[in-house]
Amino acid sequence: MKDSREQEWLSRFKQDLEKLEKPFEAKVPEQAHMIQVLQNFKTRRKRAFRRELIAFLITALFILTSYSVLAFKLTSIFIWMQGLLICGLPIMFIVEKKRRKKRDEVSDYEL
Structure with missing residues (x-):
């Protein structure tokens, strides 16, 4: 009697373990x-x-x-370059942010 109960419990235990292991089987690529x-x-x-x-x-x-x-000492050209840079920098950030969103990347900066 005791032996049959142990066998039954052992078989149920094995089935339960197989059910637990089945979803976690890794597929080998x-x-x-x-x-x-x-x-x-x-x-x-x-x-x-x-x-x-x-x-x-x-x-x-x-x-x-x-x-x-x-x-x-061409200060006028330097001022023009700085103005273009100030205008161009936000455009570069926006373009980069759109590119990262398209690829689902994480960015280090937020606008």
């Missing part, structure tokens, strides 16, 4: 899928690197131009 995800990541990273490099070069050229304008 295929190699082709992993390669495709890796290639997508590499292309996105390469585009981001190019975009950051271009932004860096533009910033460096702007700083160099600003110093050369100040060195030659």
Whole structure:
């Protein structure tokens, strides 16, 4: 009698454990899928690197131009450059924010 109860309890216990483990089984991705995800990541990273490099070069050229304008004492050109920068900066932030929203990225800044 006691042995049959233990067997019954053990079988129910095993069934309950299988029910608990079933939803948590992880699917192993295929190699082709992993390669495709890796290639997508590499292309996105390469585009981001190019975009950051271009932004860096533009910033460096702007700083160099600003110093050369100040060195030659062309204040009117310097004032125009600062005005264009002040007008262009919010536009750059808005464009970047739209691009990040389109890709569902988290941004470090909020407008």
